[in-house]
Amino acid sequence: MFFKKKKTIVNKSMNQKNLDDKELIPVDQADFIKKMKDSLHNSADLNTKELQNGFTLMFFDTLTDKKMLNQDVLTRLEDANASPNEALKHITVSSTSKHKYIDDVVDAVLKGAVVVHSPGHPIVISAMVGxxxxxxxxxxxxxxxxxxxxxxFNESLATNISLIRRYLTNPNLCNESFSLGKQTQSGIALLYMKGIADEDMVDRMRERIQTIDVDGILDSSMLVQLIEDNSMAIFPQLLMTERPDRACAWLLNGKMVVLVDGSVQVIGAPQTFIEFFQSMEDESVRWQIATFLRVLRVFSMIVSIFFTAIYVAALTFHYEIIPQTLLIPLGESRSRVPFPPIIEALLLETMIELLREAGARLPTKVGQTMGIVGGIVVGTAAVEAGFTSNILIIIIAVSALASFTTPNYMMGNVIRVLRFPLIILAGFWGFYGLMFGFCFLLIHLLRQSSLGTPFLAPFYPPRFADWRDSIIRLPIKWNNIRPEQARPVDKLKHNASKTKE
Known part of the structure; x- marks a missing residue:
């Protein structure tokens, strides 16, 4: 207790020292204008307007709404006495503040506010007219x-928060605001449900956001890499979504949502590996259909990662596992191919990735045509020229098609990349190399965590209650318990017996 008290006293003294270092607002009108222009480096779009009654207004032309500025500020201040209290009475803008430090005034102007200085007063009024x-x-x-x-969602932080509040008209929806980036001062919002979300989880997320020290945050994908548990891992540990309904579903399950001003993607935490293969549409269809789709996505992930590698291992080391009826057409197909299976597979995988990347970077209509025509032309020409076999073309196409079933873009990229090291391991050591790669990936996933919670939950550690909404999805009336991974305070979603009645 002694050390805690001492630390508190030190923190208070440091805060007081920081306040003392701040420069107060000049009382003289000319000194205030000069100080503001020097702080903003005399920017060309910085406008200064002096009224006849003594008020001095400063604002950025490029950041303010001219109609709002004229109607709610300029017109209202023309007949007012030159004092801060009179300015507050006459300005009809909803968001106004008082400032006594020059740095705070500069920040307000940079955010789209008009600041009002009264001669002889060390207080400046700011009105948000951005x-x-x-x-x-x-x-x-x-x-x-x-x-x-x-x-x-769109790029406006206020709009995104309003979309969530329209879904969750609940006073327990908490919104905490942060500002990140020494140069950008980007707005960050942390949302969670009071009484459902675990306070320790919220404190952990709040601490991670506050300890970030970077020049700027331009998108939520940059923030994810700074707050996730292991930024060196290839697997993402936090999910992002552009759907307000999915963000609200996370909040109702006791999770947190982080929004970044200027980004259309919001971050949900904590998450599990299996949630990357779930879609919000699973909640809208019958539970049998949802279960089938989730199993299909997980199976497609396994096929996409291992199918080509199994082909390379079988042709290089393990002919005995190939059915006898398939050996003859397979031998005929490979009779003209001058490369070993590993080179053949890597060549085709690289071509597929080139076509996919070109289709994504080109304009939409051109990209679609490029992907379809390029795939057909290149594939047919490669088989006829003897660079590859037609069987491998089918295997590569199935693997690429299976990777598209993953509903999350970040996890889809991971699946695309993992195919290459597994093909190399299979080409050098056969099934032994393939098993080594599988065990390495499994151990890597077991070591990962999302905001301090196990990433492979509910399978490891086993939490059987959460299995009802994992790979399978049981009927909604049976799915009445919030996921244990988020450690919710209120564990029950609804009364299962009453719902059944």
Whole structure:
């Protein structure tokens, strides 16, 4: 207790020292204007307007709404006495603040506020009149689905928070605001449900956000790499979504949602490995269909990673596992191929990735045509020229097709990359190398965590209660317990017996 008290006293003294180092606002009007212009390096879009009654207004032309500035600030201040209290009474903008330090005034101007200085007073009033240039709400592009809401987040932090609040009209929805980036000062919002989310989890996320020291945060994908448990791992440990309904589902399960101003993706924490293969549409279809789709996605992931590697291992070392009826057509298909199976497979996988990347970077209509025509032309020409066998073309196509079933873009990229080291291991050591690669991936996943919770839950450690909404999805009336991974305070979603009645 003695050390804790001493630490508190030291922190208080440090905060007091930081406040003392701040420069107070000059009382003289000319000194205030000079200080503001020097702090903002005399920017060309910095506008200074002096009223006849003594008020001095400073704002950025490029950040303020001219109509709002004229109607709610300039017109209202023309007949007011030059004092901070009078300015507050007459300004009709909802968001106003008082400042006594010059640094706070500069920050307010940079965020789109107009600041009002009264001669002879060391207090400046700021009124937020920033422009609201937002993209209109559209359909989700990366997480499209047939059933369910058809609306996505946009780049405005305020709009994204309002979308979540429209779903969750609950006073227990907490919103904590942060500012990250020494140069960008990007707005960050941490949302969670009071009474459901675990306080220790919230404290851990809050601490990770506050301890970040970078020049700027431009997108939520950058923030993910700074707050996840192991940024060196190839597997992402936090999920991102562009769907407000999925973000609200996370909040209702006791998880947290982090939003970044200027980003259309929001972060959900904590997460498990199996959640990367779940879609929000699974909640909208019958439980039998949802279970089938989830099993199909997991099976497709296994096929995409191992199918080509098994082909290379079988042709290089283990002919005995190939059915006898398939040996003759396989031998005929490979009779003209001058490369060993490992080189053949790596060559085709690289060509597929080139076509996929070219289709993604080109304009939409050109990219689709490029992917289809390029795949057909290159594949046919490669077989006729003897660079590859037609059987491998089929295997590569199935592996590429299986990788598209993953509903999460980040996990889909991981699956694409993992195929290459496994093919190399299979080409050099056969099934022994393939088993080594599988064991390495499994151990790597077992060592991962998401915000301090096991990444492979509910399978390891086994939590049988959470299996009802993992690879399988039981009926909603039976799925009445929130996931144990988030350590929710309130564990029950609903009363199962009453729901059944």
């Amino acid at each position: 422009t609201q240039e937002n993209r209109s709400l559209t359909r989700p592009e990366n997480e499209s689905q047939v059933l369910g809401p058809q609306i996505a």
